[in-house]
Amino acid sequence: MSMAEDQSADVAGLMEEVGRKARASAELLALAPSKAKDAALLAAAMTLRANVDDILDANARDMAFGREKGLTAAMLDRLALDEERIEGIAKGLEAVAALKDPVGDIMADWERPNGLRIERVRVPLGVIGVIYESRPNVTADAGALCLKAGNAAILRGGSESFHSSHAIHDCLVEGLSAAGLPEAAIQLVPTRDRAAVGEMLRGLGGRLDVIVPRGGRGLIERVQTEARVPVFAHLDGVCHVYVDGAADLDMARDIVVNAKMRRTGICGSAETVLVDRACAGTHLRPIIEALLEKGCEVRGDDTVRAEVSAAKQASEDDWYTEYLDAIIAIKVVNGVSEAIEHIGKYGSHHTDAIVTSDEKTAEKFLNEVDSAIVLHNASTQFADGGEFGMGAEIGIATGRFHARGPVGVEQLTSFKYVVRGKGQTRP
Amino acid sequence: MSMAEDQSADVAGLMEEVGRKARASAELLALAPSKAKDAALLAAAMTLRANVDDILDANARDMAFGREKGLTAAMLDRLALDEERIEGIAKGLEAVAALKDPVGDIMADWERPNGLRIERVRVPLGVIGVIYESRPNVTADAGALCLKAGNAAILRGGSESFHSSHAIHDCLVEGLSAAGLPEAAIQLVPTRDRAAVGEMLRGLGGRLDVIVPRGGRGLIERVQTEARVPVFAHLDGVCHVYVDGAADLDMARDIVVNAKMRRTGICGSAETVLVDRACAGTHLRPIIEALLEKGCEVRGDDTVRAEVSAAKQASEDDWYTEYLDAIIAIKVVNGVSEAIEHIGKYGSHHTDAIVTSDEKTAEKFLNEVDSAIVLHNASTQFADGGEFGMGAEIGIATGRFHARGPVGVEQLTSFKYVVRGKGQTRP
Structure with missing residues (x-):
């Protein structure tokens, strides 16, 4: 049992701290230049490649645990990593780095008769929670997309992929650190305790802006039913x-x-x-x-x-x-x-x-x-x-709110209005 | 006591029915031509002007009730109607009719290397709940904005403005009917029972897409804390x-x-x-x-x-x-x-x-x-x-989701992707 797991006695306190760190990181990330975010992703990809052996060791522990637990062959396949899959994860990080940074985009601009110039400018959404199951690659894919759009990510992987996800997460943290970005910009929930999911669904005291569930119908249904924060998901694809x-x-x-x-x-x-x-x-x-x-x-x-x-x-x-x-x-x-x-x-x-x-x-x-x-x-x-030409996606949403259809980096943003005047007052 | 109020014993059942009618209306409204929506608004404005006496009678009942209840002078002022204010409400409906219909707008379009043409097209958001306090004009203002963007509205006015809001709502229904649109496109909650608000905050069984609270800090705070559906609001403006x-x-x-x-x-x-x-x-x-x-x-x-x-x-x-x-x-x-x-x-x-x-x-x-x-x-x-040049607004939102800043007709929409091909299959 790791030190992190020892803390699970107070999951609420632990998760509040995770939320607090995420919010603080999000404030810094919102102002981070594209170059720094991309550098973090590229450094993480290099670190992944340099740590293939450690990642495979961690994955072997998860696979042994999974077999013991009686996971199906399909689930074990989703959990399994090999050199090729790790290379795929690294390439995925590089592909996200190559995407256009949506933050700062001027979505619309116009001038009012009184001379005020108004711009609608993309800003990050804030703190994004991702709850997923056995695929450890989601750790990197989801973390990277959130980071690219200037958001802090709180990742909660499945208990089966605990060690694999941690090993991949370590590489992401190394990338963040190398680029001078806050290490808590991408956090992996440090406990297997299922109560952590409940805390996320309650929104971590207003510190979580949206939840993205990735996995089977059971997970999606629970998240859609219980979440007190917005959710990007689809339950069915009929x-x-x-x-x-x-x-x-x-x-x-x-x-x-x-x-x-x-x-x-x-x-x-x-x-x-x-x-x-x-x-x-x-x-x-x-x-x-x-x-x-x-x-x-x-x-x-x-x-x-x-x-x-x-x-x-x-x-x-x-x-x-x-x-x-x-x-x-x-x-x-x-x-x-x-x-x-x-x-x-x-x-x-x-x-x-x-x-x-x-x-x-x-x-x-x-x-x-x-x-x-x-x-x-x-x-x-x-x-x-x-x-659709959006690059990677974190999922497909069927809700009508904010994002609908494929959710890519643009959909992981919000916006603000920037108004420039010459001393105008309102009559 | 009106017949509607008699039903309050089963508020949950009543509100479920309101939600069901709203959803059915929303499906029809989503396909309604701009002309029909504008005709409904213009007919409602005419009906308001033709029914000034009835509206003033209803308002007199509310004012008497309000004085009895000991409302403050400021609250009574917000509640009070006169010919001038009713004319203002009618002009407001006409102003919304004159706005550009956002539904069907092509927000973006591009072509993929395989020849698929993709459009992102504005569609209505769905069913919008508005919970407000003493100002009876919100009945018309909010109902009109929702309708313009092709949404069904469920309006829950304050108990003080019950009769005034009903009199105004009758005019809106007459406008809808004259234009051949479903009368339930704009519904006013037919009971003063506060349990109706709780039902709306729980989302009417998935039939409510967003809630807009209009009123004092107490109302906004309750809605933001308890709502299980997205909320467009701001708690403070510091x-x-x-x-x-x-x-x-x-x-x-x-x-x-x-x-x-x-x-x-x-x-x-x-x-x-x-x-x-x-x-x-x-x-x-x-x-x-x-x-x-x-x-x-x-x-x-x-x-x-x-x-x-x-x-x-x-x-x-x-x-x-x-x-x-x-x-x-x-x-x-x-x-x-x-x-x-x-x-x-x-x-x-x-x-x-x-x-x-x-x-x-x-x-x-x-x-x-x-x-x-x-x-x-x-x-x-x-x-x-x-x-900002958006025309009327239903409020200002400080959340980061979907709408931020002034919420006008455009912000009361969602979108979908329309893809046109020539027989393309995915390799």
Whole structure:
């Protein structure tokens, strides 16, 4: 047991101190030049590479603990590090360093009739809490994104990745120190005690500005339910592809197969296909056959099952389900309006796509589907900060507040108004 | 007792129904054309004018109730309506109708190397709760701003203004109806039961997206402490004017007097003046004398009192105090850094100004003071959505999330990403 863990008796006090240090660091970071932040990230990447052995040792301890605890093979895989993965983490830090610093950006500026010049200027958001599970790389990825946007980060990794995350965190701290930035700019919660999560969800006495949960449904649900501070997250990604009557068959088939099967485990993968009755006779069977050929289980309504006998019966629950697996639900609908209605009822406001060559129908869908991301003639798998050109992302949010869709460095900022006058007083 | 009040036995059920109707209305409003929203506002203004007598009758009942309850003269004044004030409310509705509709604005657009065209498009925020006290005009002002940005509003007026708010609300509903919009787009909580406020603070089962409190410190504090949904508000407006050593004396005097005395009761009025020791010998006395001459009480540190004997001794508490009255605290500091430090410690992150002819000092102040609004050579009384050119505002927020500074129609929106492709799939 480390010294840090000894302190867990007073988790509330410990976390208050973490919050206080984070707030103090955030004030300094807000004024830190881009060069210093980038230097910290680059130095951390070098330190990671120089400490591969220590990190692998720490990871071996976590893996042994994980096996003892009976973690599944999938969880152990998420936890495992090797030289290649560590190099990937280092490259990730360098990629964040290469992004444009959003702080100080003038988002808008205008002049008033009285001569006042007003600018809306990006500033950091403040202190960002990240609560994650077994992937130790989140320590570096999330810490780096927060730092780039001038925010202090409080990272709470899963207990399974405790030693690995600490070893990676040590490298980040070394980078901060080398760049003359406060070491508490990126803190890792120094206890495995679960009470620390509760303290973060209560906001550390107003010292935490936003929480980003990274992990499974259970974690996200708990954070969204209990957090007293804003949360950037999505609970589900029940993404749809609507194949309109005016869709080109080849395009529709390619997009559906890609949207589902390119990677089935990501939030932007499609879970439901809606096919317009107007083209069901021509499009339904080729789409289903292409999915089956790729090894995808197809569940469908009666029309779908009548078309292809290999399709299973879909239940009401299927339309709500995010499979995150090679399973898809297919339904025949009466045109775009019924598709929009279905998505509004069963969807999760994440990412939804229409395939059609009819511009008017496309615009109706794009306008009326209330999701963070809506696409016309493109795969839902593009729902990703990198694909949007934002660089790395800390997650995808389906809330309507502050950030929606991919959350990159720009979304981790706030703003202030800077007003320049020549002695104006208000009449 | 009205029928609505009879229902108060089951406030939770009543408020859930209010939330459900609001959410359903919000879905329709999100797609409503600008013309319909503006027509509703203009029809409501006409209806207000046509119903002056009914509104004055309702107000008379509230005034009688208020006198019975022993409201102060100031509270009764805030509650009172007359023909002129009702005309002002109608003109306010017309002014909101004349604003640009923010919904559908393309905030940013870019093309990716793979040909995907991405737009970030403004959409309404959703359902906005407004909790206010005695001013019945907030019913119209807040309802109109929410509607303009395509949001459903749930208004909870003070129990003192119950009948007046209902009479005004009836006119808004008539306007909505005339324009073919859902009547529940602007709802007034139909009970005086205070439990309704608690239900709103808990978010009506996820049906409320943000709460805007309008009223005194007690209300704001309760809402900020208890709300489980985001809040647009500021608790205090402890605004500062820092008079730098390089300040022009006439400009500094004019700005200080205006910042404090133009209107002492608004959140952007200055409460503390910080004077650089470098110019205290020349600037302090004329500034204090100008304030005293305008009838302002001056409280100061020892240097201030040595300069002008009419100044009272300031206590530590004074530096934290928002007087909202003709009282000001004055302190001598050692240059801009100490001013920034003082503002960071005692301020409320609302609005702060520097007077100086030194550009470098000004930039340091504008950059390092962490407030929603920072000004150079201009009065803090410009802290106002109208003065910023935003049209009307629903309030000023000092949080860092989503909206900061004046909250106008644009700040009452969210956004979504619209992606247009030609069949792209993700490799």
